Amino acid sequence: MSESRTVQTEGADIAYDIDGQGPLLLLVVGGNGDSKLFARLSAQLADRYTVVKYDRRANARSTGDINGELDMAQAGRDAAAVIKDVNRGAAYVFGNSAGANIALKLTEDHPDLVRGLIDHEPPITDMLPQPEAGKWRTFFDRVYEVYVAEGAGPAMKLFATSFVGFDQNAPAPGDQAGGTHDRFLAHEFRHINSFVPNVDALRRAGVPMVTVVGRDSGDAFYAQTARELARQLPCPCADIVGNHLGYAIHAETFANELHRMIENLPARAPQ
Known part of the structure; x- marks a missing residue:
């Protein structure tokens, strides 16, 4: 049975849902910050975990300054606030895309709250060697320039050209106009794609981690970055x-494979 709650933190009400029972598993969403993207995954995992998914600050049901710039440290603190509010100890954490970057920041800054991290295709292209890193920095700058000049629709269509493994009849992420993508492009996009985790801090934290690449993702930039981070x-x-x-x-298949990864996480390194 699903339960919806909110936690007040740093001037915002962060809305989240709890499903199932078992070890705590926090899902950190990317894209437009709306956790309904995880509805099917949460349903598949609820027989094995207490699954928590939340809407990111100033997105969907969560409040906050919709014109405020995304602060990655604050995004990590929002995730930490949700884990603390659930009050069931440290959580396994799964993050996808921008959510994978936020999950890294959560783990870097609040390792005591993270039991293990499964990081799915984090977009951290500034970690790549040159000239690859420069190529993607130029592309992301171009996406933002198109947003400023032409709006969210054309910018997201350009961004969608960087995604790999999507059927021609099924839109890639971002291949849609308007909506909440205005906040994403205006106030989140540049902060997400310029984020670089503190690798030394992650090593010191000793949280068991696995980076994850979709088998259909090929050499997409987010697949390259997952491999480079690993x-x-x-x-x-x-x-x-x-x-x-x-x-x-x-x-269903994703949930089963994710569950096996969590089960096989190595023991946490001694502090």
Whole structure:
């Protein structure tokens, strides 16, 4: 049975849902910050975990300054506030895309709250070697320039050209106009794609981690960055069903594979 709650933190009400029972598993959403993207995955995991999904600050049901710039440290604190409010101890954490970057910041700054991290295709292209990093920085700057000049629709269509493994008849992430993508592009996009985790801090924290790449994602920028992060930490880099939206498109298989990854996380390193 699902329960909806809110937690007040730093001038915002963060809305979240709890489903199922078992070890605590926090899902951190990317994109437009709306946790309903995780509805199918949560349903598939609720027989094995207490699954918590939340709407990010100033998105969907959560309040906050819709014109405020995304602060990655604050985004990590929002996730921490949700874990603390649930009050069931440390959580396993799964983050996708922008949510994977936020999950890294949560783990970096609040390792005591993270039992283990499964990080799905984090977009951290500034970690890549040159000239690859520069190529993607130029592309992201171009997406933002198109947003300023032409609006959210054209900008998101351009952004969608960078996604790999999507059927021609199924839109890639971002291939839609308007809506909440205005906040994403105006106040979140540049902060997310310029984020670089503190690898030394993550190593010191000793939280068991796996980076994850969709088997259909090929050499997409977010697949490259997942592999590079795993190399630098180091930690395992695993593959999983589907593409960047595999958690929604193949929810049952994705949930089963995610569960096996969590079960096989290595023991936490001593502090």
